Amino acid sequence: MPKLVYFPSLRGRAEVIRLAAAEAGLKFEEETFTDFPALKASGRLPFQAVPMWEEDDGLKLVQSNAILQHIGRAHGLYGSSPREAALVDQALWTAEDIRNEYRKIQTAEPAKRADVRAELISKHLPRFFSGLERLLAAAGTPYFAGQNVSVGDLALWYALELGRDNGFGALLADLPKLNAWYDRVAARPKIAEYVKSPARHPVFKLPA
Ligand SMILES: N[C@@H](CCC(=O)N[C@@H](CS)C(=O)NCC(=O)O)C(=O)O
Structure with a gap:
């Protein structure tokens, strides 16, 4: 199963990936972390930034739009020409x-x-x-x-x-x-189901 590495409880840049996976019917697991400096120091993140997407065949992808485009191409969500x-x-x-x-x-x-x-x-x-x-x-x-x-x-x-x-x-x-x-x-239907799901992280509020 693919894995999405991102902050716990945050929609952020991962949210469009979650929406695309929902629309595609693509199951994935979330890996969250509590110690971001330690994750950065591990060398796992090419640019010390998340989200990161990992697939079973060894693909490791960062840049939220690249992840989104990848899911789109693989699941018919990238136009037909x-x-x-x-x-x-x-x-x-x-x-x-x-x-x-x-x-x-x-x-x-x-x-x-x-x-x-x-x-x-x-x-x-x-x-x-x-x-x-x-x-x-x-x-x-x-x-x-x-x-x-x-x-x-x-x-x-x-x-x-x-x-x-x-x-x-x-x-x-x-x-x-x-x-x-x-x-x-x-x-x-799949977007509506995801959006009302209790698993969805809270609304992100910009500072007042
Ligand atoms: N262009 C990148 C930006 C990634 C990015 O800046 N992610 C933030 C979190 S949303 C991050 O990890 N920042 C590093 C930090 O906070 O130290 C993308 O779209 O994935």
């Missing part, structure tokens, strides 16, 4: 950009956090969210890379869920295609 795969990548990198916007709140000095949050609300997040609305409208497809859900949808879905959980939900209010897409992903 090079063109669709490119759209999956576009979605993945947009999710990364959105996460980087949230991260600005984490990395800001505490006294500047309110200003950073205000600028995200007035400027940066609307740019991404309205852009996603336009992409869906132009494509006319149920998902960002065509007729079928992909790891790109799952990464974006988690980025938006994180936004809703952290007080940015109002920015999505007037974006009907994006809202419908969000609900479509959430209603996928």
Whole structure:
């Protein structure tokens, strides 16, 4: 069984991997640690960072997006043509950009956090969210890379869920295609089952 090495009780960068595994029906075990410095010192992590994904054939993979892409390719969640795969990548990198916007709140000095949050609300997040609305409208497809859900949808879905959980939900209010897409992903049976599972780790709250 594959193994996901990550912090205990944290959604973090592992969460999209958990969502992809859920959608793929892929069983895996979680290895958590209590002593991160010791894990880093062990030399097991190429870049002293997690998540890491290990498979029985000896594959050891770091970089959350590489892990996600690997699961996507292996389980039919990566589009059905090079063109669709490119759209999956576009979605993945947009999710990364959105996460980087949230991260600005984490990395800001505490006294500047309110200003950073205000600028995200007035400027940066609307740019991404309205852009996603336009992409869906132009494509006319149920998902960002065509007729079928992909790891790109799952990464974006988690980025938006994180936004809703952290007080940015109002920015999505007037974006009907994006809202419908969000609900479509959430209603996928395996995603819905995972999301309501008691095993899911708690919501991640950005610092106020
Ligand atoms: N680009 C990497 C970033 C990995 C990363 O920075 N992971 C964090 C935890 S989410 C980490 O392990 N940081 C090292 C540390 O906290 O010392 C990825 O997407 O996997």
